[in-house]
Amino acid sequence: MNTSAALEIEGLRKSFGDHVVLNGIDLSVGEHEVTCLIGASGAGKSTLLRCVNLLEPVDAGRIVVGGEEITRRGVDVNRVRRRIGIVFQAFNLFPHMSVLENVTLAPKLALGQGRGEAEEQARALLDRFGLSDKVEAYPDHLSGGQQQRVAIVRALAMQPRLMLLDEVTSALDPELVAEVLEVIAELAAGGMTMVIATHEMGFARDIATRVCFLDDGVILEQGPPEQMFGSPREPRTQQFLQRIVNARRL
């Protein structure tokens, strides 16, 4: 196994009852790589990300993060999750906390940071992503784009070595998508290792090191974006991309 890989997945399987969602996923993500997962809804993109963050127990297979197998028995899930940030489609900010409290909660509780240290770091991150005037605001009073940027900052505050983004722009109004994509592009430029499930094909083409096409619980085809969007090999991939083009999303 390649020990320099940030994330290594072997033969991952996951079913919900009789419904097989992941049917043998193999994936290797190097440090500082941006991997985009594309595919129809229900192809297993979200489940794959949730498995990597141990939010879903896997049925079979191995997941290795930074050289450590996180799917072995008796692993400390809380310690594993601290190194892996995940951002959800629906933001999932804590509505009873201000932006600052949202961002500092986990560093204080899970990393044992002092209040001053946690807030200083949070303010710096919020500032970096243009949210310094929203520090005391509550999530209800932010736009979707702002909420999602706060959610990204909240995950970054844990200083993760791997970020998982689960269709983070799918719940946004079209005019708010750009501000969130800019943040992700900045993270990519900063060398953050990311796995991104997305329907934004143009964005995937611009930002991805590699694009994986998920179909029916397997990675049917993967490669650099030019190849995947330019000359996909598999008929299913061609079909999927053709539908996207027809819907004027590429």
Add this chain to the structure above:
Amino acid sequence: MASEGDRRASLEVDEPRRSRIVGALGSGGDGRRGVAIALLSTIVFLVVVGVAIINSPGWPAVHKTFLSWTEFKSSFPEIARAFLLNCKIFLIAECLILPFALVIAVLRSLPGPVFFPLRALAIVYADFFRGVPTILVISMLGLGAPALQLSGVPSSVVFWGIVSLVLVYSAYVSEVYRAGIESVHPSQEAAARSLGLTRGQTLRKVILPQAVRRVIPPLLNDFIGLQKDTALVGSALGAIEAFNQATIDADATFNFTPYLAAAVLFVAITIPLARFTDWLIARDRRRRQAQGLHT
């Protein structure tokens, strides 16, 4: 800046509330005309009911036995003193119910097969104490437990009355808490756990604060019921609280006005409690709106 935010926020809150009250008064009419119609119809209604009661054949007797001002004045001080016991029972019971019921509710929402015994225990507990009439629990514990003559355990009826009320009301309140816990979307737990928080931290910092906030009105509602049920400690076990004192007075004078005095005392506590609930909810909403506006 902040004060301006507050002012704007309170305007935002007060405006819809006022129009709702006006709407309720007017119910169909609009604005000032609606209020006038509501007032008029209320007065007409009260006058008709009042005239009907006063002209009923039994009125003079009822007036004398239930509404005697002299009796009211003479019995009130003693009933008020006895009412302090109701308040004491209420306050002690409430302070115990709030944490105890929360523990029951949390036990009941523990996931996984390992915790089945605890879940089952919590379910049996809630089912049992919600199923048995309060007065039966109070009677059985209040009369039965002291008879055991356990050393170190108080035998006072007030002690066992409080224990009974805590057991019964915790069953109800735990269900209220549980409804609150279940109303918090699972994605909140996923978000907290994904950040590396433990299950306990997630419960304490993310789930429970949202859950409790949502159930404050039904929670306070149960406490209004509790305050009233403190009278059962008097009627079932003979503790001299307001209702029992009123009964003693009524039996001595063959006049029922002392009951009215006791009722006035209960209402004097429960109505402010209801208003306090409203105030708490409004304050929470105002705080969040103010924060949103001045940023």
